Amino acid sequence: MADADSAPLEPQGDSGASDRVRFATNAAPQGTFDHEKIRHGVRLLLEGIGLDLQEPAIEGTPDRVARMYDEIFAGLLVDSGEVLEVMFEEGHDELILQRDIPLASVCEHHLIPFIGRAHVGYIPNERGAITGLSKLARLVDVTAKRPNVQERITTQIADTMVERLAPRGVIVVIEAEHLCLTMRGVRKPGSMTVTSAVRGIMREDPRSRAEAMALATGRSHAPG
Template sequence: MTLNPSPRAAAARKFTAGLAAWFEARGLDPDSEALSGTPGRVLRALDEFTAGYEDDPARHLARVFPVEHSGQPIAVTGVPFTALCEHHMLPFSGTADIAYLPKPGAPVAGLSKLPRVLDVYAKRLQTQEQITKQVTAALDEHLQLLGAACIIRSEHGCLALRGARKPGSQMVTASYTGVFYEDPQARAELHTLFNARA
């Protein structure tokens, strides 16, 4: 008895066959030594770039620690990431500054958790605007806090490599919740923290 292939396996076969057909349409030999393994390699790369669909920010933010803190924001700055644009499937890469202000007496997340939450969303077909909002929404949902913030700066392949072809241009997006949205002074102090250098 032959079992029906899983939808993912069937989709993988269609994808690799489709890419091989595209090679042929471009006048290339999909069975050549150089290209015969390329469809499979492309598929594995795309699976790696979109592994965030199989992850959940709740998993990373569930582990917290009862730490006394000063009532000031907790921030991780300059966190690198790469995502795939959902419009052209070209990469965009940059850094994120992420912060939150715990409620008095609330536990805090481990140091690695903010970058991991960023990766959950960056490893999906994305827009930068969505990632920025998704990070703060996840912090709001899973931590006890007074506000969250995320600022992302990145260079987009769809702007640098095609169309307008403006390499070096950066897109900047920001999301603020709670006190960082409501209080301009708190937001200004947060920006000072983000821009601080040792």
């Protein structure tokens, strides 16, 4: 009997593709990937670098990669804004900030991961409409689950919050290490790329922006 506290098992096989997307995003998928094309492409790649597809450790790799893409690219198949649909009017009119949200995505240039953390905050609208803190973390996760660049993820998160929450201000800061800079090219392990996006009062008022940036990053920022 499975332990009641253990994590749910990942759905297997092509028939479980939609379930894997739900498993990864907690959202209903709007389609599925072409697994046969993915498997064919992976076979060609493995053959291209000289690997033997009959090796026991390799023969199942095309199928494993196809199933993995259902999870790590699940954001392509769902509407990221749907995670913010649950809102509450609490009358709160000051900054709400969630720091250090783990983030993992795949660089669309080399198909190598970049991993880091996001800091996401907003000032609610005049009605004091807020969303759950778990929804901010899920928005980051769903937006990152696609081939991407860090700059675009940062902007997409901010714009989705503006569209769905209609807040007075938004700030998004992402810090990430790109393995394409660690494993190849300039080979600079540990170097971090930082991107930010601000909207509304955070963009218009230097003091609000400086306060939010300081809280988001844990560093002092003088307004200016």
